[in-house]
Amino acid sequence: MEESLNYTRIAEAIEYIQANFKRQPRLEEVASALHLSSAHFQRLFTAWAGTSPKKFLQFTSLEYAKWLLKEQQATLFDTTFETGLSSTSRLHDLFITLEGMTPAEYQNEGRQLTINYSFASSFFGTILIASTAKGICHLAFVTEEVIAVQELRAKFPQASFQAQTDHLQLQALQIFQHTQPDLNQIKLHLKGTEFQLKVWQSLLTIPMGELTTYGAIAQAINNPKASRAVGTAIGSNPVAFLIPCHRVIQSSGIFGNYMWGATRKTAIIGWEGAQVYGEKEFSKDHADGLI
Incomplete structure (x- = not known):
């Protein structure tokens, strides 16, 4: 009643x-x-x-x-x-x-914005990366380049676009070449709500090779009951890999979904672990389970 x-x-x-x-x-x-x-x-x-x-x-x-x-x-x-x-x-x-x-x-709608974009190769597939004068505004793993550009344009319908690689993009792409890149040197230009920006900022603090949970991120932004909202914000991440949403998993230990594919998420987590802990140490620790 x-x-x-x-x-x-x-x-x-x-x-x-x-x-x-x-x-x-x-x-x-x-x-x-x-x-x-x-x-x-x-x-x-x-x-x-x-x-x-x-x-x-x-x-x-x-x-x-x-x-x-x-x-x-x-x-x-x-x-x-x-x-x-x-x-x-x-x-x-x-x-x-x-x-x-x-x-x-x-x-x-971005009418006065000029966006440079280009494609690049990575260990995990082709990447579309885009930047403004302020920093990286978009990074995504793609399969169809034409569709990928259309989706980028839809995010900034009034902006001017030019297919061009610039120094901001080259600097950001170094993350695929170094074990511990200096993220402070990579500039981002993000559009999001205050809550989304808090979540994305928290993701940047997760060390390479380590994982956390949606609940832990909610705790980190002082909103412990917002695990579901955290998941939604992570799913809206506009910059793959640089903002490491792939390092967030379910509390059960299941890796869970990923905007750019669950298989790719598993591959990235495995690759980062190997880079941080080393192939020899990884092989020694897991030898019994592989023989």
Whole structure:
């Protein structure tokens, strides 16, 4: 009975927020509409919706702002006003936090961006690597080069593209030639939400030859209950190998899925282990199991 009542309350809260988001209602207002205390409502909503009332309001506001900017070609000022935000700086912060880019960048879709791209060979297959003036923005293992370029263009629909190898790409590709490359010398230009960027940053701290779990990454970013969201963010990683999402496995020890193929993930993990621990030591430790 209580569970049914709580579900009804949260459904009413969602409807209230969606109907009144242009006024940017405060927590106390929504809680009062449900005849609950603010603290009780906060706990209840977070438990049922998987996010806080504030975050849900932000997501609702963001989606409306995106529609105004993209479909209506509204100005930043008009979008701010229509979304109920107090200033364009709040609109800017909303986009940076949840979308990983400024409102203008979202509206332009990379219109002022020039992207160089090229193909290269690696131990694990052909690679498409792309860069802006700021750093590497894309790296993927590919099978069909034409399709790979089409997918890259779809990520930055208004950008200018040129088939060209530059020094940023050459520097990044050294990771396939050295056991312990200096990642600090490799520049990245990433587009993602604040949460995605935190996850990707955490992946960069996993040493070569070592593995971790989705739960451990969630702990590392101080969000221990977000293992599933961590998995989604890892699955959105735009830069293969450089951002080592292949080093994250299930807590059961199963390697799990990989955007560029489970077999490739297994091969990369095995190769990195051999590079770090050495073929002789690896052979000695596992000889009994191979005879």
